[in-house]
Amino acid sequence: MRTGDPINLEQTMPSHCLGQYNAWQLGDDPSTPFDLVWISIAKAVAPHAHRVLPHGEPSLTIRRQRDPHGNITDIGLTICGSLRRAKWYYPEPREELISIRLKPEMAAPVYGVAPGEYFDQDPVPAPTALINACSATLLLAETGHPMAIAEQLARDLNHWTASRDIKQTPEIAAAAILRKGNGRTSCTNLARHLNVSERHLRRRFRDHLGCSPKFYARQLRLTAAGHLSEQTTTPDWAQIAAATGFHDQAHMINEFQSLADLTPQQFHKERMGLSVFSNT
Secondary structure, three states, X not given: OOXXXXXXXXXXXXXXXXOOEEEEEOOOOOOOOEEEEEEEEOOOOOOXXXXXXXXXXXXXXEEEEEOOOOOEEEEEEEEEOOEOOOEEXXXXXXXXXXXXXXXXXXXXXXXXXXXXXXXXXXXXXXXXXXXHHOHHHHHHOXXXXXXXXXXXXXXXXXXXXXXXXXXXXXXXXXXXXXXXXXXXXXXXXXXXXXXXXXXXHHHHHHHHHOOOHHHHHHHHHHHHHHHHHHOOOOOOHHXXXXXXXXXXXXXXXXXXXXXXXXXXXXHHHHHHOOOOOOOO
């Protein structure tokens, strides 16, 4: 998808489905400030809690609440921030989350959403300027279908983006490379490729994304390993570790325990039993 292109979720298969969570990857055009749509709709009765994996990407989210009769009682535009470590999320009954995931390196210069300011925070209202810019989305959210709301949110964000000059900077290029390779590029190689010093790259990356290139790479590798494991009931963990850039299986196990508080096998069992929502 190029900047400004419309999206049509009904004609696109979700790239990730688990329980009542669906996500649509929107392509890898480096000029587009967002790359994923995700929708989560909680059960009406006793929705299950779930563990959200650590991630560096904030999301702009329409949160919509329904009463027992199906009437919409609350609508808001919020920022769902990034997480340094896994966190349990407890959805409210009939809660709907309709979201567009922002690329962290562009979140601040394009939308005024500095990822570091939202790390490990509960969802908070979006900045007033973004709320005003997404007035068409909020109006549609009063009655619209979640997919239609997500498509309108993308249109509102594209309209906002069209008036911004997105300059290529070392941290923007580095984050795109890390995401494309699921974190399998070292900071040394990134700096060499971008013709900047490691110190300069690390400083700019931390200033604009709220974390170091190494930490963002760790999150990406963990997510990639988790997604691969979900594709089978009997994961080959050694193969998954090799495919997602870990030194070996022991390294992957240590990373899961460090960032997600569980082993890969425990993660897999948890995900296979999940019925409501999972992180992408």
